[in-house]
Amino acid sequence: MIEAKVTAEKPRLWVVSEPFYPDENTTAFHMTRFAEGLAEHFDVKALCGQPSYSSRGVKAPKREVHNGVEIFRSAGTTLDKDVLLFRLTNMFTLGITMFFNALKFFQKGDRILAVTAPPTLQFITAAAALRKGASYSLLVYDVYPDAIIAAGKMKPDSFFARTIDFLNRWLYKHAARIFVIGRDMERLLSKKSEGLDIPIFIVPNCAETDFIHPRPKSENALLIELDIADKFVLLYSGNMGRTHDLESIVECAAMLVDQPQIHFLFIGDGGKKKWIEEQKKDRSLGNVTILGLKPRAEQPIFLNACDVSLISLNAGMNGISVPS
Numbered sequence: 116m117i118e119a120k121v122t123a124e125k126p127r128l129w130v131v132s133e134p135f136y137p138d139e140n141t142t143a144f145h146m147t148r149f150a151e152g153l154a155e156h157f158d159v160k161a162l163c164g165q166p167s168y169s170s171r172g173v174k175a176p177k178r179e180v181h182n183g184v185e186i187f188r189s190a191g192t193t194l195d196k197d198v199l200l201f202r203l204t205n206m207f208t209l210g211i212t213m214f215f216n217a218l219k220f221f222q223k224g225d226r227i228l229a230v231t232a233p234p235t236l237q238f239i240t241a242a243a244a245l246r247k248g249a250s251y252s253l254l255v256y257d258v259y260p261d262a263i264i265a266a267g268k269m270k271p272d273s274f275f276a277r278t279i280d281f282l283n284r285w286l287y288k289h290a291a292r293i294f295v296i297g298r299d300m301e302r303l304l305s306k307k308s309e310g311l312d313i314p315i316f317i318v319p320n321c322a323e324t325d326f327i328h329p330r331p332k333s334e335n336a337l338l339i340e341l342d343i344a345d346k347f348v349l350l351y352s353g354n355m356g357r358t359h360d361l362e363s364i365v366e367c368a369a370m371l372v373d374q375p376q377i378h379f380l381f382i383g384d385g386g387k388k389k390w391i392e393e394q395k396k397d398r399s400l401g402n403v404t405i406l407g408l409k410p411r412a413e414q415p416i417f418l419n420a421c422d423v424s425l426i427s428l429n430a431g432m433n434g435i436s437v438p439s
Contacts, residue, residue: 132163141320151181162217163186221247226250332344382417
């Protein structure tokens with residue numbers, strides 16, 4: 116039997132997020148750190164899924180205690196999230212089990228923090244919290260349906276967009292508070308929740324300055340391995356998703372393909388990675404190198420593997436998502 120070391124006087128707080136320890140993607144990392152940091156003041160419990168990002172394929176215990184946080188993992192498919200049908204299947208199967216686990220474990224008076232990963236999770240959490248007499252707060256990383264609209268997958272005046280906006284109003288109305296990770300997002304959420312009198316707080320993602328700091332490019336092991344340490348390197352590192360404007364970067368690489376001293380380095384994964392690989396092959400972009408996900412422990416190396424680091428979002432993404 117697993118026992119969490121808690122103090123009876125501590126209020127109980129649930130952190131609800133599909134990705135969590137041992138996954139290492141941005142959401143999993145920050146939600147795990149939030150939970151561990153709050154464990155000093157709360158009896159923190161996490162409701163999450165099985166690893167499906169950087170640790171996909173790892174079978175984690177259904178229940179364990181890690182750094183003072185008691186973790187409850189829900190079952191669900193962990194198919195390749197970069198395939199839309201598989202991603203929807205994962206959301207559906209995990210959503211069902213997380214909803215019933217929430218009904219099973221949430222208690223009256225509990226405090227709950229739910230994140231938009233995946234976007235359906237906050238609705239599932241809210242429904243279970245209201246049913247059990249618990250209060251919930253929202254941590255918004257991406258705003259929907261706006262992100263889907265900006266990706267060109269939904270029209271702003273469509274039935275589905277209007278339905279999601281209607282459901283969002285219900286979600287915001289019953290929330291104790293909303294946390295966002297940027298100023299533009301705070302303005303957007305204030306507009307969307309106008310008239311509901313819901314407090315909105317800006318809590319930016321932290322930067323690990325004690326772990327990641329500038330290092331000499333000439334000594335970078337990755338650049339030396341790739342034999343591009345003597346070139347001017349432009350780096351894109353992170354999610355290669357549908358809301359990221361990678362087309363502009365690839366087009367720049369094509370325009371500069373006859374400039375051998377300039378090199379473009381892509382590191383990460385996502386829905387557009389295959390497209391970048393196809394562009395490199397079809398257009399003979401010898402000035403482009405594409406690598407997969409790297410372990411978080413290697414961030415001090417690969418985040419320093421450049422002269423310029425690039426961040427790009429699709430047009431219309433202002434306030435909808437914040438690169439981190």
